Amino acid sequence: MINSCKRHRKHGLTCACSPCNPLYFSLRILFSLRKVPAAHWSSRFSSARILWARWTGTELKFLLDAHGRLGPIVLVGPQDISESSYQDEIRKVYDAGFPKPASWYSMFNYYGTSNAFTSLDRSEHGIRRRRTAALYSKSALMQSKHLREVTDCIIYERLLPRLEALLAGCGTGRLDGLDLSYRICADYLSSFLFGYCNSTSFLSFSSNGKAKLNRDDPLELWRFHYENMSCREAFFVQEMPGLYRLLKALRTNLLPRQYSEGTRFLENWMSAMTEKADRT
16 A cells, blocks of 8 residues: 555656656756846746736837846746847757747738748748748849849839939839839739739839828839738737637627738739730
8 A cells, every 4th residue: 555655656756757747848948047147037837928018019118128228038937038139049040940930920820821031830941941041042133134134123123213204203203212112022023923024113112101001002002001001900810829819719800801802912912923924
């Protein structure tokens, strides 16, 4: 009987200390982080403070203050740390292959499937990355005849005529540098991917400089839908997925209708660009 009790106690202790036990895993994480300075007194027990900073848009200020006071590594939640040194910490963590938060990356899925950026499995991500890495390496781009031709066309056929028209007094006489950079990048990238004749032609349009959406300008319309996808309510999907799923099951979707409309618009837009390139 005594030996039986000893065996049961030993078995119970073994189970409690087993790495397969969720309690063991949680305690190990908590104790391994106990020496990391906490960004807030509540950070060791709850993620409420960092979640509030993210919801209110003050996360950067909060983290800058915490790192300024406590150093390059700070605890922001019971199982979450923030690191401010790229070479010494961030790069090592990124290259170590730690698991990715599925809920956060899911917001960047399109067509209901994962892509190279949102692949959670390290090996799957590596396979997707290797498929195109050689095409977009620095050496390949510098030696690309196609890229040189695209560059010449964008500069001489689209950018310079627009700047010359501005100098000649056409239009408002003002130039929004950020808006211009959006147009150059979109035309440049789409020309490289789909061919110059199939690219966007955003440089052919000028921003009206007004807050009201100009639906005749394809870039403004594109940005309108893209920014609707980056809505504030996406916070709940990325940071509080459990609450989001619960409320959705109760027929309360925290994401606004504009989010779904924006996703649908961008997916249709990309499909149309791809189909046009396939036909030519």
